[in-house]
Amino acid sequence: MITLRGVTKRFTGPDGPLTAVDDVDLHVPRGSVQGIIGFSGAGKSTLIRLINLLERPDSGTVEVDGTDLTAVDEAELRRRRTKIGMIFQHFNLLANLTAAQNVELALRIAGVDKAARAARVAEALAVVDLADKADVHPAKLSGGQQQRVAIARALANEPSVLLCDEPTSAVDPRTTVSVLSYLKEVNERLGITIVLVTHEMNVVRAIADDVAVMDGGKVVEHLELDGSPLRPETEIARFMVDDRIRLRSGRDLEESRAG
Template sequence: MITLRGVTKRFPGPDGPLTAVDDVDLHVPRGSVQGIIGFSGAGKSTLVRLINLLERPDSGSVLVDGEELTILDEEALRRRRTKIGMIFQHFNLLANLTAAQNIELALRIAGVGKAARAARVAEAFAVVDLSDKADAYPAKLSGGQQQRVAIARALANEPSVLLCDEPTSAVDPRTTITVLRYLQEVNERLGITIVLVTHEMNVVRAIADDVAVMEGGKVVEHLRLDGSPLRPQTEIARFLLDDRIRLRPERSLEDSNAG
């Protein structure tokens, strides 16, 4: 469904070019959920933006559903992007539009006719159980409701791929569960291929089939999340899998009693 081959992306820096993504290969099968995890600066958000060419790679190829995106002209790329939905960390809803108008605007930009727009808005709201909030403005919605509107907006164009860039980072743990539940339903019921970027291992454990671990712009390890024991080979993967918080070296019980 999604294949990246040797993709590299550099950005200008004060001391010369900075390589954000370094010769990455990635294959995401149709209908699967691919997690991408790493610390800040690992290159994971840049990598996901290379999939729909919001960032154009300096080298390498990007294939979505068998089509090479890097050779498309701007008009063809714009049409192709309508089938690649994207959800952002901070919702990106327009404050002066209602929830329904936010979704309809995305459809209007995609050239969908008026009658079809109304039907798709209603269908998208139904998927995320927010039909009663269609006329509400973003300021009147909770963070979780705003993210569900963002999911509905991404679904309205009937995408085959959904890219999620830190979709739970701006919400609380309980809302995280709700957002992930809707993403899981979208994947299972609609068959949409999902790529999920996060720095939280518990998020990818909950929903992903595979996780690509990134460090320094490279994918350094893949972990299959099929229920079998995880045996990470890299230090970064072992660290990310261990979700305990340590503020100082652990001491034995005897040491604690002695103190």
Template sequence: MISIRDVSTVFTTAGTDFTAVDHVSLEIPRGSIQGIIGFSGAGKSTLLRNINLLERPTSGRVSVDGTDLTALGDEELRRARHQIGMIFQHFNLLNNRTAQQNVELSLKFAGVEKKERRRRAKEALAIVDIADKADSYPARLSGGQKQRVAIARALATEPKVLLCDEPTSAVDPRTTASVLQYISDINAQLGITTVIVTHEMNVVKAIADNVAILEEGRLVERFDLAELDRPGFRPATEIGRYLISDDITLDRAARATKELSHA
């Protein structure tokens, strides 16, 4: 469904090149949920934006549902993006528009006529159980409700692919579970191929079929989440082993030494 082939993305700032994504290749099957994890600065969000070419790769190819997006002109790419929904970390809702109007906006850009926009927006809001907030402005919504509006906006164009950029990092732990449940249900019921970028392994464990681990822009490991339940399974990379650990470990010996030095 999604084919990322030898993709690199290089940014140039003040005459200095920085490689955010470094020769990454990844095949994502139709209807699956692909997790992409890594520390801050690993290139996760850049790679996600490479999929819909919000960030055009410096080299390599990206194909979605058999269409090579990197070969399309601007107008063709705009049309192709209507089949790729995106959920952002900070909701990206317009404060001067109601929940329904925010959802309709994506349809307006897609050229959908007004009556059909209203119907599809209401349908999308109903999918995430927030139809009763259709006339509410973002300032009157909780973080979880805002994210559900953002999910509805992404679904309104009836996409084949859903890209999720840190969709739970701006909400509390209880709301995180709710948001992930909606994304999981949408994947199961509508068959939308989903890619979720996060630095939280517990998020990937809860929802993904497969995890890809990035480090300094490179794909260093990939495995099915089912492997985590297999006795004796251990990620091959140090970063993989660190990220799947649920524990937070502090250097207590160093702290004790510091306290003694101040005694």
């Protein structure tokens, strides 16, 4: 469904060139949920934006549903993007539009006619149990409801792929469970392939089939989440899997500063 081959992305920063994604290969089977985990700066958010070419790779290819997106023209890329939904960390809802109007906006941009837009908006809001909030503005919705509107907006164009960039980072633990439940439902009921970026191992454990661990722009390890005990081989993966919090003692901190 999604295949990245030798994908590299560089940026120019204040200290010179920065390789955000470094020669990454990744395959995501159709209908699966792929987790991507790593610390801040590991390259995971850049990687997910390379899948729909919001960031264009400096080298390598990005294939989605049988098409190499790096090889098509801009008009074809825009058409292909309508089938790649995206959910952002901070919802990205327009405050002056109602929930229904926020969902409809994606359909307007895609050129869907008015009658079809109304039907799809209703269907998308129903999927996330927000049909009764259609005429409510984002400020009157809870954080979890706002994220569910964002999910509905991403579903409105009937995508085959859903990209989720830290979708639970801005909500509390109870809302996290709700958001993940809706994502899992659309994966299982609608067959949508999901790629989910997070820094929380408990999030990928709850929903993903496989997790790619990123460090320094590279995918350093894959862990299959099939219910069997995880045996990470790299230090970074072991740290991410062991999500307990351990506080360092004052003495350890002093020795660290001295070193």
